[in-house]
Amino acid sequence: MHTDKVVVRKRLDREEPQDAKRPRILEAALELFETRGFDGVAVPEIALKAGVATGTIYRYFETKEALVNALYRYWKKQYNEVVLAPPYEGATPRQTFSHYWQRMTLFARAFPRAIRFMDLHHHAAYLDAESRALSRNYASAAETFVRDARRSGDLRDLDPMMVVALMWGACAGLVKFSAQGALAFDAETAADMEEALWRAIANT
């Protein structure tokens, strides 16, 4: 998104304003879309929550769809940067698995709304090609991990997508249940789940 850069530069030139409107709009949109979905939220509501006028939203985003796409890309990129960062060289499969899981859960615990937002809006009709493209990086990362770990005999013979389904499902499940107050998604829970998941896939 090059508007970003333009806006940022301009502002840096003349002292960055405390009230940067664009992030406030994205933040408000995240909170509202996450619970009620794209079609369940009216643009003036987002404006109200962001503390800006309705028209202002259209200075930063062409349309409501452009806004949801910007939001989706923003978080998907954040997530990809954090979670798909390559594990360090020479790590054992167990360590690599731990690497992925810990990053996933750290992210999920820091930004549970973002996790729910992405889970809810995955594959929605209003996401454009660029947004969708960001969702396709898992398969290859998962395949590499599973192939390598299988070769070394540490992993059972499983479809890489099953591993992804298991990990994402478990993580999203913890976020949802934690939001409902059914359990606390703390470091201990994350560690317990890591152990469980490793047992699920490890060759013992």
Next chain:
Amino acid sequence: MHTDKVVVRKRLDREEPQDAKRPRILEAALELFETRGFDGVAVPEIALKAGVATGTIYRYFETKEALVNALYRYWKKQYNEVVLAPPYEGATPRQTFSHYWQRMTLFARAFPRAIRFMDLHHHAAYLDAESRALSRNYASAAETFVRDARRSGDLRDLDPMMVVALMWGACAGLVKFSAQGALAFDAETAADMEEALWRAIANT
């Protein structure tokens, strides 16, 4: 939906129409809500897909909210009946676990739309108290299972809700990835996942 058949049969006995409109409306609503969410679907679209006039929907359901609640209850009840049916007496924990998982996956493979619909609409603001009440039966079933299995030494020391998060997450994940064509959610996949999940929670 097999209740449909029951209804139809009843009606045929008294020479009633075979084209029972209520189930057709519910079926159309399921297909549309599942992909686009409650607010993303217009009532006339449901009518069109169901092959009835818009006004007809309001003869069967007071409002659009009443329709989504009826749909949610219908599927939640079906799901509860199938999945939460008590395991047979004298079953081992491994067998009980298998019982639950197999019923979940059988249901999920037969009615993937229903699974996605329920996952998407869980805790939506337009669900009424009665609909929500149907979602609370898991905790107790899970607790009973985990307590018994732990006592017999078959299960590791895990929060029952973590077991639910793991199982529901895995099942929903398989449904979603299968819908995207990323994997085939067949009996073999279900069996592989069962083995993985059991390893995740079993005391070895």
Next chain:
Amino acid sequence: MHTDKVVVRKRLDREEPQDAKRPRILEAALELFETRGFDGVAVPEIALKAGVATGTIYRYFETKEALVNALYRYWKKQYNEVVLAPPYEGATPRQTFSHYWQRMTLFARAFPRAIRFMDLHHHAAYLDAESRALSRNYASAAETFVRDARRSGDLRDLDPMMVVALMWGACAGLVKFSAQGALAFDAETAADMEEALWRAIANT
């Protein structure tokens, strides 16, 4: 209305049914239109109150407009027959005035709903030419009365329409206030008002 005659004849041939539907529909329509107006009442409501099926109404009346016109004509004719009946020969102006007023109030006290219905629907767009024509008989009756009474020196020099406005206004006013419980429209009230009205117009 010639349908009337057909229906009546048929029924007389084979024993008059107790449940004659046409009058029941007209009665229900009167009660509902009188309080809520033509557009404020739904046809199925009329059917419900009349104790017939919705479709049945359309066997007796082509459309909702035809129904309201039939109702209007029915009551306007009844009213005209009762009130505009020529006063007997040789009556004094005071007696003629009394004749008109007493018939108006007798009718109004017997059928207050009809008075309110006519008052409310006078000149409505959905009344057809035939219905409107029935409203024009007053002017001539009033003119004759005023001309004669003036000639004999019993009446002051007043516009005939002012006399009609005074009498109809007073009568409708009594019906409305009585419906609200603000006063009792009994014989005594009618007589008191007659005296007042005569004083208003008489040459003393």
Next chain:
Amino acid sequence: MHTDKVVVRKRLDREEPQDAKRPRILEAALELFETRGFDGVAVPEIALKAGVATGTIYRYFETKEALVNALYRYWKKQYNEVVLAPPYEGATPRQTFSHYWQRMTLFARAFPRAIRFMDLHHHAAYLDAESRALSRNYASAAETFVRDARRSGDLRDLDPMMVVALMWGACAGLVKFSAQGALAFDAETAADMEEALWRAIANT
């Protein structure tokens, strides 16, 4: 509507638009409701006549019912202020009667639509408690007038409500007949009617 002018003036002071939309909507609504009744008028029609978009009406009034209530209150208050203003001290009953009647007819001749609107919508189901409350001020004014005038021997022994029925009925009757072109509701007609009404109630 002279409050309009006040509002407009206020706004002109702060350089606000001359095209004040609220009064234009109320004006359009009055014209339409008066002839066709609340349920006979569609909101977009009001918008069209007011020269605003349909949605704009909902910026000024929450619902169509809120609009009709605002309109009713506006005119009822205007009417009450004009007509129920206390007669000056030391006036004779004849003068007090003249005071009330002249104010009624002045108002009725200036705003005949408002008179017909109020007459048509009195006691409609969609009027709320606040609107209805404005209609109850007559009884007490009438009672005071009748009691005082009777005590001084100027008035015959009449139910105060009969006096109200007579005056309101005569006034509304003149408005209606005048709208139909059956008579001219000018100052002379008003004066003639005043004389007639005083004779109706005065003790001679």
Next chain:
DNA sequence: CATGAATGAGTATTCATTCAT
């Protein structure tokens, strides 16, 4: 004839988007 479920045009209301200030 009577029924009432079904229809779809019509109504009240909302909401994404624009634009004058």
Next chain:
DNA sequence: CATGAATGAATACTCATTCAT
């Protein structure tokens, strides 16, 4: 740039009318 009143197309819902039984 920011604003929020104004817009009108779109949506949920109603209701006069039809017609198969």
